[in-house]
Amino acid sequence: MIEQTPPDLRYSKEHEWVKMNGDEATVGITHFAQDSLGDVVYVDLPDTDTTFEQFAKFGEIESVKAVSELYTPVGGAVTEVNGDAVDNPELVNSDPYGKGWLIRLRVADPSDLHNLLTAEAYEALLAESE
Amino acid sequence: MPTTVTPNGPDDSGSPHPFIPNTSADRAAMLDAIGVSRFEELVHDIPAAHVYPELRLTDNTPEPALTAELSALANSNATPGEYACFLGAGAYRHFIPAVVRAIASRGEFVTAYTPYQPEASQGTLQVGFEFQTAVCQLTGMEVSNAGMYDGPTAFAEAALMACRVTRRRTVAVLDTVDERLVEVLDAYVRYQGLEVQVVDSSSLRTPDGAACLMAQSPNVYGVIENMQSFIESAHSVNALAVAHVNPTSLGMFKSPGEWGADIVTAEGQPLGVPMSFGGSYVGLLACRQAHVRQMPGRVIGRTTDTRGRRGYALTLQTREQHIRRERATSNICTSTQLIALMATTYVAAMGKNGIRRIAELCYQKAHYAANRIARLPGYSLPVEGTFFHEFAVQCPRPPAEINRALLERKIIGGYDLSRRIPNGMLVCVTEMNSRQEIDSLVEALEDAGGRA
Amino acid sequence: MxxxxxxxxxxxxxxxxxxxxxxxxxxxxxxxxxxxxxxxxxxxxxxxxxxxxxxxxxxxxxxxxLNFSIDTNFYPLGSCTMKYNPKLNDEAAALPGFSQIHPAQPFETVQGALRLMYELQQMLGEVTGLPGVGLAPLAGAQGEYAGLLIARAWFDSAGKSERTVALIPDSAHGTNPASAAMAGLEVVTVPSNDQGNVDLEALRAACDERTAVFMLTIPSTLGLFNPNILDITEAVHEAGGLVYADGANLNALLGLVKLGDLGFDICHSNLHKTFSTPHGGGGPGAGPVMVAKELASFLPAPVAALGDDGLYRFERPENAIGKINGFHGSFSILVRAWTYMRSMGRNGLREAARNAIINANYVQAKLRDRFDLAADRHCMHETVLSARRQKARGASALDIAKRLLDYGVHAPTMYFPLIVDEALMVEPTETESKETLDRFIRIMRQIDEEIDQDPALLHEAPHDLPNTRLDETTAARRPYLRWQQET
Incomplete structure (x- = not known):
């Protein structure tokens, strides 16, 4: 079973999660996002060293018959892209908070985190939209 | 409302037309089930002032009369075959085996819908997969889509595709590309903030920052382009090399894929499709695997069903308009499937050796014609280079005048190239032109040239 | 064996x-x-x-x-107008005098072909009330693109290049926004009201000095004729914009009303829908563009014209948007459409629209107790059902559509328009008999019962076709797009 909303992460309203490790942020999409998208068939991710503002479009994720845009939960420069998820997009479905992560960013402004939701607040958001 | 005119006589109880089966009794029963007493109650949302407008059209024409009228219209055209035809310039007269027509006439292909329901469309889908395979084999590319509208629109879409792949906004086109291709390209890029730059083929320098360099081979003069230099030039500034080719020529000439092109487009008409006054044709578009997700148009993929059997389905659909809407790779929602079927059947019927031999026949006959015309007084071949089945001729008089004289001898002459070459004419010779036809052309040209 | x-x-x-x-x-x-x-x-x-x-x-x-086809199966496929494709059409297109002529032949040698094109222009102009007709576009989407280029060129010529917004209802076909984007227009979505029609107030609010065109499918993709249509076209005109009709559903209007009379400025028509040319398994179609008189000089090149000498020629309209394809259109399709229009004539075309509307309303009336309607009122040529009640009982619109295939009926259009949950869009067309519709109605009611009796029949459908459901996920994840030597 996938843990639906791990408590140690921060969340965006667009259903991305971010995990901080020093000034490095790992970014992926939430369990809810992968579940509503269905079988992920393709992820389009940026090149490393690309710089993004917070909440900027950084890529796209596709199922067979839908496509969603990906937004950065925090701003910064891309340090790493998960090639495994590009080659095996099913990882985003099977392990959204683990092997299905998408990019790592060097965070430019740590205060970006204040604009994100806690696990509790994100769960409330999901409950509200149901 | 006006009274309903029924074509089958004064009695209006039968079906109103052979294509509309319901009788007035059927309609009465249906209106009753719907709960209205007359049809007009169903359309009261249409503003009353505008309903049932006058239509200045003739009433229905029964099939016998219509057949006669159609024959008369068709017979009033001068048909190649009855006339010797040396026109090419984008549409080519080739032998089309009877099997191609027979298969492409099957109602199960002709009247099928787009294969959005794959289980009910395996025939169409497998044909499409065969088409993609044939296009890849011919062009030497890794992936092909299932077909575009025609060659020129495929060429234009390739430019848009190159801009998406490279995220650049300038499209460079060799000056030896037919201006009719460039005109379609212009119509496609006009409002997208893209710029088209024409590149001098003698210096062959791709501008810095160009998304692609586009070449046509054989080019507007019928000459095989120097594929190696064109592709090297594109790659020297990290632009994509887009080659627009004639598929028949690929029966003998090295494929653009072997030369290293990134995107290949072509007019598919020469592959078993009748000239039909310019359409319907099918455009070919093939590319390297790396760019498949920026490709426009439909793509068919092989997969398996729930019982593990092989089957086919449209795939990579998120690129397309019905999903991505304004962010789609193109607005196209056709694969010109029936024409792609003709091309697929043609390639299969001609087969490995047939395609090569047709190409060689075209080459041989065109060279025979060119050699003879070159020796005529007042005529010359002004363009250097290897050509395939078309070549530029400089005539002693305007080609329009020459062609009028040829027409009197039941010869449809070449394409007027005087916008490029003074008194220039592009002559096309295919396997359909007999030696006798070619000799008559030469003779007629000689006579027409002397009548200055 | x-x-x-x-x-x-x-x-x-x-x-x-x-x-x-x-x-x-x-x-x-x-x-x-x-x-x-x-x-x-x-x-x-x-x-x-x-x-x-x-x-x-x-x-x-x-x-x-392995295919379904109109010649073999009923296709209640909404918005696609899968009517009978008359055999004479194909025979006409194959006549050597049409199929073997070269597009660049001297005009004196192709008078019959040019005359046919000229007459088709006249007929399409008459049926739509938009007299400027360009036959060049090779498909509906290309006709739409040409129409939008005409609008842009017209505004440019009037010094109003700042008009770069296309207003498009949320119920529109995907090609509308895709074509608008290709024409460099900014897409602004206009919401529909609870009747599925464009919200007039929302439209008025969206119109301003940047509005280039409002694109409207009429009847709408819900199969409804917007009763406020005259107010809509007036509102857009007052704001200085043009009104574009997506002619996908023109079949419902033949001889009943002309788009030009309603205030539309531009439309395209899919000849493979309304005018009976075959779908061919996905093309070729043709998408002529029709415009009001004052826009006619912007039509794509070439158009067929009749000279004072009685000869037909191709002409390039004075302000032509250019050429949008290699020659002058999908001629083999144009021959078929001409043949159809002449076969039907003034009276037959009107009967086509009337019978298409009766057929759709009949199906709606006979299924409304089992399936929710997207809009509870009489429809035009198609009805949009919602399988939301069926979904709650465990079978989606997709399951129902796939089960229909087992009965030899093609699936309706599903999940479109996007504004209706579990949409099943049914367009019977006028060429189907009451018996065929009765059979379809029986099958739909039976499938509805199967949901409770044997849901696996639906979930695993189709059972009896050359393939069961295909793994489209793997097809998209690891595309296998051509034959390759197995190693």
């Missing part, structure tokens, strides 16, 4: 290829040989199939039998 779908030999051409076989004999050259180009320009090998003629015919005939 085994037979049936499972036993069909589905091997590809390359898997049937035997070196040395061929289907067509190629003649020897009758001219003296010319020297071949240098070998570096020539290809070494061309990996194409080698099959005998009968094997070829059997293979493609087998493939054809």
């Amino acid at each position: 085994s037979s049936g779908p499972a036993a069909r030999d589905r091997r590809l051409l390359m898997e049937r290829s035997v070196p040395g076989r061929f289907a067509v004999a190629i003649p020897e050259s009758d001219v003296p040989p010319a020297e071949l180009p240098e070998s570096s320009l020539l290809r070494d090998d061309l990996d194409l199939p080698e099959v005998a003629q009968l094997d070829l015919v059997r293979y493609f005939t087998l493939l054809s039998q």
Whole structure:
């Protein structure tokens, strides 16, 4: 079973999660996002060293018959892209908070985190939209 | 409302037309089930002032009369075959085996819908997969889509595709590309903030920052382009090399894929499709695997069903308009499937050796014609280079005048190239032109040239 | 001996290829040989199939039998107008005098073809009330693109280049926004009201000095004729914009009302829908563009014209948006549409619209107790059902559509328009008889009962076709797009 909303992460309203490790942020999409998208068939991710503002479009994720845009939960420069998820997009479905992560960013402004939701607040958001 | 005119006589109880089966009794029963007493109650949302407008059209024409009228219209055209035809310039007269027509006439292909329901469309889908395979084999590319509208629109879409792949906004086109291709390209890029730059083929320098360099081979003069230099030039500034080719020529000439092109487009008409006054044709578009997700148009993929059997389905659909809407790779929602079927059947019927031999026949006959015309007084071949089945001729008089004289001898002459070459004419010779036809052309040209 | 779908030999051409076989004999050259180009320009090998003629015919005939088609099946496919494709159309297009002529022949030698195009222009202009007709567009989407280029060029010529917004209802076909984007227009979505019609107030609020066009499908994709249509076109005109009609549903209007009379400025028509030309398994179609008189000089080149000398010629309209394809349109399709329009005539076209509307309302009336309606009112040529009640009982619109295939009925259009949950869009067309509709109605009611009796029948449908449901996920994750030698 996938843990639906791990408590140690921060969340965006667009259903991305971010995990901080020093000034490095790992970014992926939430369990809810992968579940509503269905079988992920393709992820389009940026090149490393690309710089993004917070909440900027950084890529796209596709199922067979839908496509969603990906937004950065925090701003910064891309340090790493998960090639495994590009080659095996099913990882985003099977392990959204683990092997299905998408990019790592060097965070430019740590205060970006204040604009994100806690696990509790994100769960409330999901409950509200149901 | 006006009274309903029924074509089958004064009695209006039968079906109103052979294509509309319901009788007035059927309609009465249906209106009753719907709960209205007359049809007009169903359309009261249409503003009353505008309903049932006058239509200045003739009433229905029964099939016998219509057949006669159609024959008369068709017979009033001068048909190649009855006339010797040396026109090419984008549409080519080739032998089309009877099997191609027979298969492409099957109602199960002709009247099928787009294969959005794959289980009910395996025939169409497998044909499409065969088409993609044939296009890849011919062009030497890794992936092909299932077909575009025609060659020129495929060429234009390739430019848009190159801009998406490279995220650049300038499209460079060799000056030896037919201006009719460039005109379609212009119509496609006009409002997208893209710029088209024409590149001098003698210096062959791709501008810095160009998304692609586009070449046509054989080019507007019928000459095989120097594929190696064109592709090297594109790659020297990290632009994509887009080659627009004639598929028949690929029966003998090295494929653009072997030369290293990134995107290949072509007019598919020469592959078993009748000239039909310019359409319907099918455009070919093939590319390297790396760019498949920026490709426009439909793509068919092989997969398996729930019982593990092989089957086919449209795939990579998120690129397309019905999903991505304004962010789609193109607005196209056709694969010109029936024409792609003709091309697929043609390639299969001609087969490995047939395609090569047709190409060689075209080459041989065109060279025979060119050699003879070159020796005529007042005529010359002004363009250097290897050509395939078309070549530029400089005539002693305007080609329009020459062609009028040829027409009197039941010869449809070449394409007027005087916008490029003074008194220039592009002559096309295919396997359909007999030696006798070619000799008559030469003779007629000689006579027409002397009548200055 | 085994037979049936499972036993069909589905091997590809390359898997049937035997070196040395061929289907067509190629003649020897009758001219003296010319020297071949240098070998570096020539290809070494061309990996194409080698099959005998009968094997070829059997293979493609087998493939054809794996298809649904109008000739064999009922297609209640909303918005696609899958009407009968008359056989005379195909015969006409194949006449040598049409199919064998070269597009660049001197105009004196193709008077019959030019006259046919000229007459088709006249007829389409008359039916739509928009007299400027361009036959060049090769498909509906290209006609739409041409129409938008005309709008842009018209505004440019009037010094109003700042008009760059296309207003598009949320119920529109995907090609509308895709074509608008290609024409460099900014897409602004206009919401529909609870009747599925464009919200007039929302439209008024969205119109401003940047509005170029409002694109409207009429009847709407819900099969409704907007009763406020005159207010809508007036509102857009007052704001200085043009009104574009997506002619996908023109079949419902033939002889009943003209788009030009309603205030539309531009429309396109899908000849493969309204005018009975075949879908061909996904093209070729044709998408002529029709415009009001003052826009006619912007039509794409060329158009057919009748000269004072009684001869027909191609002309380039004075302000033409240019050429949008290689020659002058999908001629073989234009021949079919001409044939159809002449066969139907003034009276037949009107009957087509009337019977299409009656057929759709009949299906709606007979299914409304089992399926929710997207809009609870009389429809035009199509009705949009919602399978939301069925979904709650465990079967989606997709399941119902797939189950229909087992009964030999093509699936309706599903999940469109996007504004309706579990949409099943049904367009019977006028060429279907009451008996065919009654059968469809019975099948739909039976499937509705199967949901409770044996849900697996739906979830695993189709059962009896050449393939069961296909794994589209793997197809998209690891695209396998051409035959390759198995290693």
